[in-house]
Amino acid sequence: MRQHIDQSIEFNPMSADFQRDRYAVFKKIRTHCPILKESKTDHWGRNYTTWHFTSYEDVLWAFRDRRFVKDLTKVLPAEQIPPAPDQLRALQQSMQNMMAFRDPPDHTRLRSLVNQAFTPSIAKRLEPRIREIASYLLQEIEPGETFDLFHRYAYQLPIIVIAELFGAPAADRELIKEWSRNLLPAVDHNPSKEALVQANQAMIEIRDYCRDLVRERSRNPKLDLLSGLIRATHEEDRMSEDELVNMCVLILEAGHETTTNLIANSAYLVARYPEQQALLRAQPEWLESAIEEILRFEPSVQLRHRIVGEDIEYKGHLLKRGDSVAAWIASANRDPDVFSDPDPDTFDITRGKNPHLSFGQGVHFCLGAPLARREGAIALQTLLDKYERLELVEGRVEWKPTPGRRSFEELVVHVN
Numbered sequence: 001m002r003q004h005i006d007q008s009i010e011f012n013p014m015s016a017d018f019q020r021d022r023y024a025v026f027k028k029i030r031t032h033c034p035i036l037k038e039s040k041t042d043h044w045g046r047n048y049t050t051w052h053f054t055s056y057e058d059v060l061w062a063f064r065d066r067r068f069v070k071d072l073t074k075v076l077p078a079e080q081i082p083p084a085p086d087q088l089r090a091l092q093q094s095m096q097n098m099m100a101f102r103d104p105p106d107h108t109r110l111r112s113l114v115n116q117a118f119t120p121s122i123a124k125r126l127e128p129r130i131r132e133i134a135s136y137l138l139q140e141i142e143p144g145e146t147f148d149l150f151h152r153y154a155y156q157l158p159i160i161v162i163a164e165l166f167g168a169p170a171a172d173r174e175l176i177k178e179w180s181r182n183l184l185p186a187v188d189h190n191p192s193k194e195a196l197v198q199a200n201q202a203m204i205e206i207r208d209y210c211r212d213l214v215r216e217r218s219r220n221p222k223l224d225l226l227s228g229l230i231r232a233t234h235e236e237d238r239m240s241e242d243e244l245v246n247m248c249v250l251i252l253e254a255g256h257e258t259t260t261n262l263i264a265n266s267a268y269l270v271a272r273y274p275e276q277q278a279l280l281r282a283q284p285e286w287l288e289s290a291i292e293e294i295l296r297f298e299p300s301v302q303l304r305h306r307i308v309g310e311d312i313e314y315k316g317h318l319l320k321r322g323d324s325v326a327a328w329i330a331s332a333n334r335d336p337d338v339f340s341d342p343d344p345d346t347f348d349i350t351r352g353k354n355p356h357l358s359f360g361q362g363v364h365f366c367l368g369a370p371l372a373r374r375e376g377a378i379a380l381q382t383l384l385d386k387y388e389r390l391e392l393v394e395g396r397v398e399w400k401p402t403p404g405r406r407s408f409e410e411l412v413v414h415v416n
Contacts, residue, residue: 009033011052013189013403022302022403023345026331030054035317040324043193044092045082050324051308051317056335056357058315059327063361068306068325070101070364075309076322091186091200094207098246100254100364107363113239114247114367117228123370126161130375133160134382143387143416148396150411154264157379158256161371166252167217167224172209179206180253188404189303189326203249210248214241225251251368259372261300261407262291263379268397269294270380271390271413273347280349281384290349291376296339296356297347302330303404304360329357330406387415 009032011025012018018025029036029052036052053059062068072081073096084092095101099110137153159173168176182202185195213226221227229247233239239247270277270290280286308323319325333356334344342348359366366372383390396412 009036011036011038014401018403019399019401022330023334026054026328026334027345030331030335034058035315037317040190043088043196044084046080048323049320050326051319052326052328054328054331056332056338059329059332059357060361061314062306062325062327063304063357063364066104067309067312069103069309070107070307071096071103072307072322074103075307080322087197088200090204090207091196094203094246094249095186097242098250099243100250104363110239110243110247111363111367113232114229114251116232117225118251118367120370122165122225123374126165126371127374127378129164130157130161130378131382133157134379135386138382138386141415146393146412146414148410149267149413150260150264150408153383154260154267154379154408154411157263158259158375161259161375162252162255165225166248166255167222167226168213168252175209176206176252176256178202179209180257183253184257184405185402187305188402206249206252207245210245210252211241214244214248254366255368255371258300259368259375261405262294262372262376264408264411265298265300265406266291266294266376266380267383267390267413268392268408268411269298269347270384271392274391276347276349277384277390284381284384286349287377287381288373289351289354291373291380292354292356293347293349293351294376295358296333296351296354298406299329299333299356299358300406301358301404302406303328304364329360332357389416391415 009029011029013022034053034055035058036054038050038052039047040050041047053062069075099107099114102110134157137156141147141152155177159177160170163170163173163176179202182198183206185191186199191199214230217224217226218230221230226248229244233244270280276290280290304327306325306327308319308321308325310321312319333339336344338344338355339351339353341352359369359372391414393412393414396410398409400407400409
């Protein structure tokens with residue numbers, strides 16, 4: 001993929017500066033050039049411009065304004081959209097069919113159906129089971145030990161929860177995780193051709209898996225989320241089988257990956273800021289506020305994309321139909337125009353006003369936000385209840401280099 005950022009300020013999310021401190025890079029961009037223009041050619045051969053939005057005002061506008069869309073086929077005539085190469089075709093077709101990449105009225109229809117099965121009350125109903133799983137995962141880790149919290153705890157809890165909620169066999173959890181790892185780069189910043197090919201293969205495999213699961217559950221319904229989805233499609237406006245399969249892919253993938261990172265980021269931040277850890281231990285009533293501050297300060301999802309649906313003149317820029325917008329949540333959540341008391345680079349679990357954008361806004365607001373919040377809160381509280389102190393191990397904390405996700409390669413902690 002070719003790209004060129006036509007600005008005096010350097011912006012390379014794979015650079016050493018960005019990997020060392022992405023928030024310092026975003027601070028510089030917001031100060032000097034909050035909207036960056038990047039000329040690109042994608043792997044399909046289409047030339048277009050990506051507009052990088054870094055201020056809170058601009059990111060919120062992109063999320064809320066209906067002129068920013070998800071489905072390119074509704075914006076450009078077919079002859080202007082190059083066909084996907086054979087090795088990427090399954091990925092393109094599935095993403096075009098997925099609720100997260102569709103616009104009203106299709107998005108409205110699909111979301112109303114999944115809302116009937118995936119209700120906010122599910123998070124409350126699952127609380128006892130989430131607590132049980134969290135305690136089980138920590139039962140063999142005694143005070144005084146050192147362990148990789150990311151892989152032994154944060155990585156495990158959400159996949160168990162979503163697999164049980166969905167009715168997927170326990171033996172399939174690692175398969176689902178592997179498919180998810182290979183799919184995520186496809187929606188990150190400037191994915192390589194190799195990453196997209198790998199994602200394409202993962203999409204083929206997880207779709208086949210979900211199709212088999214849908215057909216089996218249609219024959220033998222149970223008290224799980226998938227059976228509820230199937231029931232909703234029969235009773236209301238139907239989804240096609242392909243839409244239902246792609247909905248399953250979306251829920252299985254999105255239903256655990258971001259929560260894994262939320263749990264890990266929670267542990268990292270309370271260990272990195274011991275005075276905040278002490279405050280939370282002394283006053284556990286700050287737990288929900290702490291989760292919101294963690295979501296703001298180290299959001300699991302750092303980037304969301306939109307497509308410009310029609311020509312728009314905005315702040316001296318001409319955004320053309322078919323252009324892309326990279327809405328940097330990570331930057332918007334540190335904008336001093338919104339987060340000033342205290343300053344945005346201070347981690348403060350007692351922060352009052354905290355309208356972070358970590359779950360998005362508008363019609364694509366994250367469907368699983370209530371469940372993610374409860375899982376994150378329970379996972380963090382379980383850690384604090386079992387151990388008197390949580391400390392980072394120097395030299396054993398490593399972030400993944402992914403620009404669009406905030407996730408760990410390794411998060412080794414010592415507990416007392």
